[in-house]
Amino acid sequence: MISPRLEIDCRKLKHNAQRLMGRLSQLGISATPVMKVTQGDPNLAKLFIEAGATMLADSRIDNIERMRKADIHVPILLTRTPMLSQVERVVEHCEISVNTEIAVIHALSLAAERTRRSHGVIIMVELGDLREGVMPNLLEKVMRYTLSQPNITLEGIGANLMCRHGVSPDKEKMSRLSELVKALETILSVSLPVISGGNSANLLWATGEHKASRVNHLRLGEAIFLGKETLTQTRMMDLHEDVFTLYAEVIEVNRKPSLPWGEIRKNAFGEYKKYHDRGEVNQAILAIGRQDVYPQGLTPPKGIKLQDASSDHLIVETADNSLSVGEEVAFSLDYAALLSAMTSPYITKVYA
Ligand SMILES: *Cc1c(COP(=O)(O)O)cnc(C)c1O
Secondary structure: OOOOEEEEOHHHHHHHHHHHHHHHHHOOOEEEEEOHHHOOOHHHHHHHHHOOOOOEEEOOHHHHHHHHHOOOOOOEEEOOOOOHHHHHHHHHHOOEEEEOOHHHHHHHHHHHHHOOOOEEEEEEEOOOOOOOOEOHHHHHHHHHHHHHOOOEEEEEEEOOOOOOOOOOOOHHHHHHHHHHHHHHHHHHOOOOOEEEEEOHHHHHHHHHOOOOOOOOEEEEOHHHHHOEEOOOOEEOOOOOOOOEEEEEEEEEEEEEEOOOOOOOOOOOOOOOOOOOOOOEEEEEEEOOOOOOOOHHHEEOOOOEEEEEEOOOOEEEEEOOOOOOOOOEEEEEEOHHHHHHHHHOOOOEEEEO
């Protein structure tokens, strides 16, 4: 088998997608799988469509074009506000994008007019996490502008929390979003079909106390791929947390001192490490490193302890000297590790 490799259990992934979309649909919320952690992997996009997804989302136009080239024809939502320099590609490949800037909405309109397309816009509102979003007092102005633009449809309002400052998408924030929707629908005499409340951090709220809210859409990445809601990193329902497994190969096994010797300076990554003497240890080196993956996000099997990583080497210790050269070690991955592994050209993806 090729090493290192990332094995993707398609049956488990499909189960996660079906269960989450099904549960949320019972609650009146449509969930759109967000593909970005997979770079818009067309195999997985097809799997989500089989699981019932009627729309897909990604943050990057490159990933979206990859899906389009692979004959993915469902509507696609761009979840990062478009670059002014990419509006032509956005209207060509995405039916909807999230937006916050009047200049971009205008450029999308011109691009859509030129190519006789229509493009849907969701206006993102700032609710306190201080990433993307129009300040609430400016929403009316931006929405009026959007309504005035030819070939542009105002699809609704969205919000994103958790990602920068960890501000929770709780009942209070979602009520605030619903109030804004209600007020703006009245002022502008429109009805907004899509109220996109957030991401995988919204799931505790959504499956708990969302009843009185107007939120009818969520954008879900991590929960589908890793089986957890992200507010407390807790497994949900009967979702699988082990869709992905990373395999790396042992290239050296030795009994070595735990204490380095010689004059100690900062290491190759500018880190100065403090060591204490634990006597001799069973050290093994795996042929994977920081050029492949974000090592802090890897969890080794029981009995194996991750010690250090350099560009190409991952150093582990075992209590019982159980590893041998040529053997593979299987790691589970958190979101950061998955993002880096999926993006790495050195890690082969295997669909199981
Ligand atoms: C990535 C992203 C999502 C999906 O987030 P998860 O935490 O992976 O569910 C949703 N919305 C926006 C705007 C995003 O950038």
